[in-house]
Amino acid sequence: DSGVTQTPKHLITATGQRVTLRCSPRSGDLSVYWYQQSLDQGLQFLIHYYNGEERAKGNILERFSAQQFPDLHSELNLSSLELGDSALYFCASSVSSGNTEAFFGQGTRLTVV
């Protein structure tokens, strides 16, 4: 158990809908990263938050947004869902934004039908 909690574990929804994925980082970790992993693909970096502030943005679609709350948990919002958004969404946390490894949650498997 990495200490990073993601909910829900599985999510099935229809095209055009909006969903929210939730991540609770390890206790004491200030950094939260979101990644998307499509079937048989590598991890694609979406966005990084540090202590409530956005620090880096990857190839994140405009239909997607995220935030980190004062209690350091984070939410990834996906709207106007398309079939191609079906993927595993991982959250990772680390102590700081510096030279420390990131620990991953178990992911949320999103299926858009």
Place this chain on the structure above:
Amino acid sequence: GQNIDQPTEMTATEGAIVQINCTYQTSGFNGLFWYQQHAGEAPTFLSYNVLDGLEEKGRFSSFLSRSKGYSYLLLKELQMKDSASYLCAVRALLAGTGTASKLTFGTGTRLQVTL
């Protein structure tokens, strides 16, 4: 931007040694990580290099050459449970942000260990 290259697939025999290479191009290099990922599961941290040289941790070792933009992960005494994807990830400092950095993953090397 960043560019990370790893072989797509490798096969090795149980008990053998395998080396998985990773080459990268980035500005603001601030460390290289190796992760293991079993299908459908979360990546788990294996090793970290920020200075040139070899880091050894049990059956796993990782090497870094910053001047060559090159790293490898060495797995010894292979076991069937080592069949997984191995992800090379590069951390780079973001220009003008102080300590903010981005961790970028390669697409991973799928290792199959056979009898």
